[in-house]
Amino acid sequence: DVKVTQSSRYLVKRTGEKVFLECVQDMDHENMFWYRQDPGLGLRLIYFSYDVKMKEKGDIPEGYSVSREKKERFSLILESASTNQTSMYLCASSFLALAETYEQYFGPGTRLTVT
Amino acid sequence: SQQGEEDPQALSIQEGENATMNCSYKTSINNLQWYRQNSGRGLVHLILIRSNEREKHSGRLRVTLDTSKKSSSLLITASRAADTASYFCATVLPAGANSKLTFGKGITLSVRP
Numbered sequence: 320d321v322k323v324t325q326s327s328r329y330l331v332k333r334t335g336e337k338v339f340l341e342c343v344q345d346m347d348h349e350n351m352f353w354y355r356q357d358p359g360l361g362l363r364l365i366y367f368s369y370d371v372k373m374k375e376k377g378d379i380p381e382g383y384s385v386s387r388e389k390k391e392r393f394s395l396i397l398e399s400a401s402t403n404q405t406s407m408y409l410c411a412s413s414f415l416a417l418a419e420t421y422e423q424y425f426g427p428g429t430r431l432t433v434t
Numbered sequence: 435s436q437q438g439e440e441d442p443q444a445l446s447i448q449e450g451e452n453a454t455m456n457c458s459y460k461t462s463i464n465n466l467q468w469y470r471q472n473s474g475r476g477l478v479h480l481i482l483i484r485s486n487e488r489e490k491h492s493g494r495l496r497v498t499l500d501t502s503k504k505s506s507s508l509l510i511t512a513s514r515a516a517d518t519a520s521y522f523c524a525t526v527l528p529a530g531a532n533s534k535l536t537f538g539k540g541i542t543l544s545v546r547p
Contacts, residue, residue: 323476354537361522361539362477377534409476420526422467423535425476 322346323426325410331432338397340429342410349415351393352423353377353385355406362409368393369415400433407431438466438506438523438538446544453510455541457523458503464526466499466506467535471520480508480521485528513545 326341342351352367354377364377366385374385382404386394393412397404407430411423441456457466465484469477483490483499483506490497496509510517520542524535 359539362537364534367534411477420464420535422479422482423477424479425469427476428474430474 323410323412323424325408325426325429327429328427329430329432331434332397332400333434334401336397336400336433338400338431338433340395340397340408340410340431342393342395342412342426343391344393344412344424345391346412346424347390348412348424349390350413350423351387352411352413353383353393353395354409354411355379355404356409356428357406365395400431402433405431405433438525438536440521440523440538440541442541443539444542444544446546447513448546449513449515451513453513453517453543453545455508455510455521455543457506457508457538459506459523459525460504462501462528464528466526467524468495468497468506468508469522469524469537471522471540473519477522510543513543515545515547517543518545519543 323344353365354362356362363379368374368387384396407428409428410426413423414421438457438459467482468480471477481492481497483497494511499506520540522540524537
């Protein structure tokens, strides 16, 4: 079974802190994704990566950066956390296909509160 | 926007009844996927239906796709209390390979024991 793990289930940080959210997958997937989920807004894509050291902006990249130094690990970085970044953060991974987009496998989520 | 829109926003049924959830979208797609999310957890993939398919089954799940109406439905038969969750449809553009998934806002399903 695919397993996607996230470093924390709950996290509380102060405004202005640098925050690292880590995600690890064990299925040798090429693609990895970071989403945030807010009530009434659904899931919104922040960043994704097709390969090591490669990254692409999603729909809401402002205030975030990412790092992918190893294939299995994808980190989301909040350079200076703000209260409007309080949210549920979900990591996902999937296979890279030449002709189709496959399903994504999600981690359990990190509920981040910025005070 | 390509975003799928689910309907209804919330659904409450009795255990044993069938639950039907709908998803509409605006532009052509490569495939459409349904996911489930239990409270406070990550999403779990349920089923994928391609644009050239009309119906798929998986256990108690039945998904239909009508590309002429740009809509899909997810039917859960003989519902159980454990089916209580949020359900999301996600669409993939016709670019096909490695396109992003665009999620709807979800449907909250409550199954009363």
